[in-house]
Amino acid sequence: MSDVxxxxxxxxxxxxxxxxxxxxxxxxxxxxxxxxxxxxxxxRWQEHLKTYGDHLRTPYIGTTPYPRSSPLIxxxxxxxxxxxxxxxxxxxxxxxxxxxxxxxxxxxxVLDLFIFSQxxxxxxxxxxRAVNEWQLANWCSREPRLKASILVGQxxxxxxxxxxxxxxxxxxxxxxNVSPRANEPLGRHxxxxxxxxxxELGLPLGIHVGGYGGxxxxxxxxxxxxxxxxxxxxxxxxxxxTSFVIEGVPxxxxxxxxxxxxxxxxxxxxxMWRMDQHFERFRSEVPHLKRRPxxxxxxxxxxxxxxxxxxxxxxxLRSLIEWVGIDRLLFSSDYPHWDFxxxxxxxxxxxxxxxxxxxxxxxxxxxxxx
Amino acid sequence: MTRHIVARTSxxxxxxxxxxxxxxxxxxxxxxxxxxxxxxxRCPHEGAPLDKAACVARLxxxxxxxxxxxxxxxxxxxxxxxWEFDMRNGQxxxxxxxxxxxxYPVVIEDGETLAKGPYVAETFxxxxxxxxxxxxxxK
Numbered sequence: 372m373s374d375v376x377x378x379x380x381x382x383x384x385x386x387x388x389x390x391x392x393x394x395x396x397x398x399x400x401x402x403x404x405x406x407x408x409x410x411x412x413x414x415r416w417q418e419h420l421k422t423y424g425d426h427l428r429t430p431y432i433g434t435t436p437y438p439r440s441s442p443l444i445x446x447x448x449x450x451x452x453x454x455x456x457x458x459x460x461x462x463x464x465x466x467x468x469x470x471x472x473x474x475x476x477x478x479x480x481v482l483d484l485f486i487f488s489q490x491x492x493x494x495x496x497x498x499x500r501a502v503n504e505w506q507l508a509n510w511c512s513r514e515p516r517l518k519a520s521i522l523v524g525q526x527x528x529x530x531x532x533x534x535x536x537x538x539x540x541x542x543x544x545x546x547x548n549v550s551p552r553a554n555e556p557l558g559r560h561x562x563x564x565x566x567x568x569x570x571e572l573g574l575p576l577g578i579h580v581g582g583y584g585g586x587x588x589x590x591x592x593x594x595x596x597x598x599x600x601x602x603x604x605x606x607x608x609x610x611x612x613t614s615f616v617i618e619g620v621p622x623x624x625x626x627x628x629x630x631x632x633x634x635x636x637x638x639x640x641x642x643m644w645r646m647d648q649h650f651e652r653f654r655s656e657v658p659h660l661k662r663r664p665x666x667x668x669x670x671x672x673x674x675x676x677x678x679x680x681x682x683x684x685x686x687x688l689r690s691l692i693e694w695v696g697i698d699r700l701l702f703s704s705d706y707p708h709w710d711f712x713x714x715x716x717x718x719x720x721x722x723x724x725x726x727x728x729x730x731x732x733x734x735x736x737x738x739x740x741x
Numbered sequence: 742m743t744r745h746i747v748a749r750t751s752x753x754x755x756x757x758x759x760x761x762x763x764x765x766x767x768x769x770x771x772x773x774x775x776x777x778x779x780x781x782x783r784c785p786h787e788g789a790p791l792d793k794a795a796c797v798a799r800l801x802x803x804x805x806x807x808x809x810x811x812x813x814x815x816x817x818x819x820x821x822x823x824w825e826f827d828m829r830n831g832q833x834x835x836x837x838x839x840x841x842x843x844x845y846p847v848v849i850e851d852g853e854t855l856a857k858g859p860y861v862a863e864t865f866x867x868x869x870x871x872x873x874x875x876x877x878x879x880k
Contacts, residue, residue: 709820
């Protein structure tokens with residue numbers, strides 16, 4: 372890998388790069404402080420936020436359950452010179468990320484206050500509305516390259532639907548986001564009313580890793596290290612994909628589009644193969660499925676690429692991409708977090724210009740109707 | 742080989758660094774434990790700027806429950822993905838033979854010696870009473 376240091380860019384890469392603008396499907400804006408949300412909260416909930424703070428469905432209160440490898444999970448070079456946390460300063464985001472990497476559009480993913488998993492449901496409803504308004508007021512209206520998602524906590528399905536309806540009328544949002552770690556697996560019927568709205572509105576359902584559904588992040592229980600917890604994201608996403616498919620969500624909602632964000636894509640092919648195998652053997656247990664699970668995955672699901680896998684041999688990465696399918700992948704950087712992928716260097720395997728055009732731009736453009 | 746005067750020694754505090762541009766390359770000079778080290782300011786992985794790296798100790802564990810810290814401040818932890826590099830030779834901790842950051846020899850010279858040349862210091866006034874960090878660039 373040391374040859375990477377001085378490896379000259381291939382002519383094909385240079386010509387492609389000079390034309391191809393990037394659509395980054397995972398950009399994290401951040402509050403300067405929680406007071407940023409006050410203009411979008413009633414006095415009643417401002418006071419609550421000040422007095423009680425938030426209360427997530429997790430056994431570790433007041434911190435992230437797994438202390439991250441760097442302060443605020445951020446790249447150490449992403450702290451704005453003007454102060455405030457990484458991702459909180461639009462001018463610096465433009466200077467460090469949007470401009471130099473020629474980001475044509477960035478899809479915002481807000482993690483502040485983790486609205487999906489608020490235990491106090493009324494507070495959760497107030498805070499999700501505030502965060503959704505804050506995205507438009509502080510980001511999208513000031514920077515047209517940035518596109519917001521409607522964040523809703525799916526465990527209060529009624530409030531989630533009301534918020535979806537309110538936001539959808541504004542016509543500004545490109546996606547509806549829920550958490551992969553809810554109280555129940557995401558394929559369960561209790562969440563279907565949300566999926567019905569996504570389908571009706573023609574907005575993709577986005578699912579960004581993380582969250583505190585109250586369950587251990589891994590099937591094996593509560594891990595000891597961040598290195599394990601970060602690894603468990605892929606397992607959670609595999610379980611979520613399986614739940615969607617086997618419970619029959621794509622069968623029931625044939626026009627629903629689902630985007631898995633920040634789960635990477637190395638695990639997808641083996642999950643599809645295993646589901647297909649089970650489908651062939653246990654078809655009578657799940658007669659509501661009309662097709663092989665992999666067919667649903669390849670029609671209904673998209674996957675953002677970060678954190679990209681880095682096998683020792685470049686051809687293995689190439690195989691992972693082909694197994695999932697070029698059409699299913701959306702480039703994402705995760706700016707400004709520490710596990711950021713740089714669009715120029717993250718794919719350590721050759722891609723043709725046509726393939727690059729799809730992964731870095733075309734697939735997202737079509738999906739989000741940009 | 743060219744030798745470039747890049748800083749007064751007093752200009753880089755212990756634990757600090759300075760980025761200098763030489764022949765189109767950004768080179769970062771670290772000052773740690775009384776020594777100066779120069780490396781290409783670019784992680785070989787995805788290109789992160791190493792001047793923003795954390796300068797950490799080598800932490801090893803010969804057996805569970807036993808931890809040893811050594812060479813405090815001499816290891817760089819990349820500001821993005823946390824890859825660790827030895828400032829002294831640029832070697833990565835996890836694959837020292839194959840993954841490296843380019844390093845450049847550094848010498849400290851006093852102003853009196855430098856005044857005799859031949860050094861590249863067009864933009865850097867040299868005073869005989871100071872000492873300076875000099876980087877050697879091959880080819």
